[in-house]
Amino acid sequence: MHIRSPRDFWSGLIFIAIAAGFMIGARRYGLGDMHQMGPGLFPTLVGALLVVLGAVVALRAFVIEGPPVPRFYLRPILISVVAIALFGVTLQHLGLIAAIAVVVLIGVLASRESRPLEVVGLVVLLTVFSVAVFVWMLGLPIPLWPDA
Amino acid sequence: MQTLDNLLFGLEVALTLQNIAYCFIGCLLGTLVGVLPGIGPVATVAMLLPFTFNLGPAPALIMLAGIYYGAQYGGSTTAILVNIPGESSAVVTTLDGHQMARKGRAGPALGIAAIGSFVAGCIATLVVAFFAPPLAEVAIKFGPPEYFSLMVFGLIAAVVLARGSVIKAIAMVCVGILLGLVGTDVNSGVIRYAFNLPELMDGIGFVALAMAFFGITDVVANLEETDQGDVYKERLGSVLPTLQDIRTCFWSIMRGTSLGSLLGILPGGGALLASFAAYMVEKKIAKPPRNFGEGDIRGVAAPESANNAGAQTSFIPMLTLGIPSNPTMALMIGALMIQGIQPGPQVMTERPELFWGLVASMWVGNLMLLVLNLPLIGVWVRLLAVPYRLLFPAIFVFCCIGVYTVDNKVFDIYVLAALTGVAYVLLKLDCEPAPLILGFILGPMMEEQMRRAMMINFGDITVFVRHPVSALFLAAAAILMLLIALPSLRAKREVALQE
Numbered sequence: 001m002h003i004r005s006p007r008d009f010w011s012g013l014i015f016i017a018i019a020a021g022f023m024i025g026a027r028r029y030g031l032g033d034m035h036q037m038g039p040g041l042f043p044t045l046v047g048a049l050l051v052v053l054g055a056v057v058a059l060r061a062f063v064i065e066g067p068p069v070p071r072f073y074l075r076p077i078l079i080s081v082v083a084i085a086l087f088g089v090t091l092q093h094l095g096l097i098a099a100i101a102v103v104v105l106i107g108v109l110a111s112r113e114s115r116p117l118e119v120v121g122l123v124v125l126l127t128v129f130s131v132a133v134f135v136w137m138l139g140l141p142i143p144l145w146p147d148a
Numbered sequence: 149m150q151t152l153d154n155l156l157f158g159l160e161v162a163l164t165l166q167n168i169a170y171c172f173i174g175c176l177l178g179t180l181v182g183v184l185p186g187i188g189p190v191a192t193v194a195m196l197l198p199f200t201f202n203l204g205p206a207p208a209l210i211m212l213a214g215i216y217y218g219a220q221y222g223g224s225t226t227a228i229l230v231n232i233p234g235e236s237s238a239v240v241t242t243l244d245g246h247q248m249a250r251k252g253r254a255g256p257a258l259g260i261a262a263i264g265s266f267v268a269g270c271i272a273t274l275v276v277a278f279f280a281p282p283l284a285e286v287a288i289k290f291g292p293p294e295y296f297s298l299m300v301f302g303l304i305a306a307v308v309l310a311r312g313s314v315i316k317a318i319a320m321v322c323v324g325i326l327l328g329l330v331g332t333d334v335n336s337g338v339i340r341y342a343f344n345l346p347e348l349m350d351g352i353g354f355v356a357l358a359m360a361f362f363g364i365t366d367v368v369a370n371l372e373e374t375d376q377g378d379v380y381k382e383r384l385g386s387v388l389p390t391l392q393d394i395r396t397c398f399w400s401i402m403r404g405t406s407l408g409s410l411l412g413i414l415p416g417g418g419a420l421l422a423s424f425a426a427y428m429v430e431k432k433i434a435k436p437p438r439n440f441g442e443g444d445i446r447g448v449a450a451p452e453s454a455n456n457a458g459a460q461t462s463f464i465p466m467l468t469l470g471i472p473s474n475p476t477m478a479l480m481i482g483a484l485m486i487q488g489i490q491p492g493p494q495v496m497t498e499r500p501e502l503f504w505g506l507v508a509s510m511w512v513g514n515l516m517l518l519v520l521n522l523p524l525i526g527v528w529v530r531l532l533a534v535p536y537r538l539l540f541p542a543i544f545v546f547c548c549i550g551v552y553t554v555d556n557k558v559f560d561i562y563v564l565a566a567l568t569g570v571a572y573v574l575l576k577l578d579c580e581p582a583p584l585i586l587g588f589i590l591g592p593m594m595e596e597q598m599r600r601a602m603m604i605n606f607g608d609i610t611v612f613v614r615h616p617v618s619a620l621f622l623a624a625a626a627i628l629m630l631l632i633a634l635p636s637l638r639a640k641r642e643v644a645l646q647e
Binding site: 007008010011014015018019022025026029030033034035036037038039040042043046047049050053054056057060067069070072073076077080081082083084085087088089091092096099100103104107108110111113114115118119122126130134138139140141142 | 198199201202313315316318319322323325326329333335336338340341364367368371372535536537538540541542544545546547548549552553556558559561562564565566568569572573574576577578579591594595598599602603606607608609
């Protein structure tokens, strides 16, 4: 057997894995019966449907021709995810101003075109704008500085 | 003339100073962000959501709607001038619009897009005003089985009309439904799939989900591509189309509007399908000489009218049934829920000021867009010169702040980061995010309706086919599935979506 449509094949497997996870989890919540559906029943039904669909998609990949999985460029995605997560960490402990600096300074690494001087300007601009608009103008309750 | 009275009442709501101001700010911000390449309307609405939290439901909805059609409009500016569709529904606008720009007619192209959108917006507003109330009256009589089947039909129709593999799209709907079930089950109080994290008790944040799939992942995809597009640098002449242009376009605008209004109501329709269909029709039936693809002004007028009409009529299923027809409408539902309003047929009777205020504000907003865009076009053009390397960190910042402010939970930012990873992998595997978002919003509602239906009917599952209306919806869904399975139609759909 030869996988002809790798994108479909892997999507199918992912679908099955997600469905299996939810169905196994559902067993702890009680299925009930059709008259009084327990909290586990609906996820089990949807999960079962997803398993079937995932299997069809994965098996179809042996028959239908499809394009290869495109290259994963690790740099942009990893840096973006890390930058956002660190925004959260920083916001919690050091407040918004530090968090904006962190997400911008790390985030710009996702692109090779970023220039140092511009980045500094960008941090200042985005900080001033966000604080002025979100905190002062809109009055959203975002901590600006670290809690003393 | 009940409708007329209602519209007048709506105008009263929409024309209060406060609501005019929010409508204006919405249109302005929407256009501003929509013009920036690489940010579609979903990401725009999601990013600008925090602006509405402190408003009441009516001004919030009015502002969000303004953002939505402002973003639509801004997207066409980018399409014409840079040849990058700011959003997917502007793809067809690039075909003739950018050709016009290259021939030195960027001004009239932008002008006719604005005028076409305005005319379409006015007509579509009337369609919403006349169509939505009777639909809501029917919908309010729906019992749980009808509702459940309606949602099944809506989801199926949405994936059939969208692009890509239908099976994968339905699978994505299921993934969305499952993700939507995370959190406390309202019926039994059991906390599902929360991994003992108290933050997950209320479920996965919808805004975080939408931003991961439509905001951050788009940024990452843009960073992977290096081509910068073809920026229009020449001075823009008059944006006013000639009388001749308007005469040429009149029927194209009308055709685009009617097609758009119709397709917008369908689930999965909305602006995208409308603009594609309008362009195809125009190519076939416009009066010769036709030179579509080489800068025919009708190739801009028709799809632009259609996508604006479609954008507006797609509010009908959202407002009357509480069912989103596209991801933007799903976001609107999310925004309404944040405001404590459960969208559905009861909104129209319980909160008439919300419904009619919104309808009237659509008209006001369209007028504003026209006034805003024709003179300000020069400003928007200059925005296009902002390089992406400066833009994308700003998107990160606004997405993060937006996600945090929904609930003031840092946890939601971690959810955003994690889901971005998931979204990236799914995107690489060619799985469309839109069905997932729709499933996420509809999942809990479907479970609820199914439960109620089973409860009343003692677990008899045949109730879904015994109730005539419910059976009708299911039959329609089945027919759609069969149609798409037929090879001949399938080929046609591929062609239509590819062009």
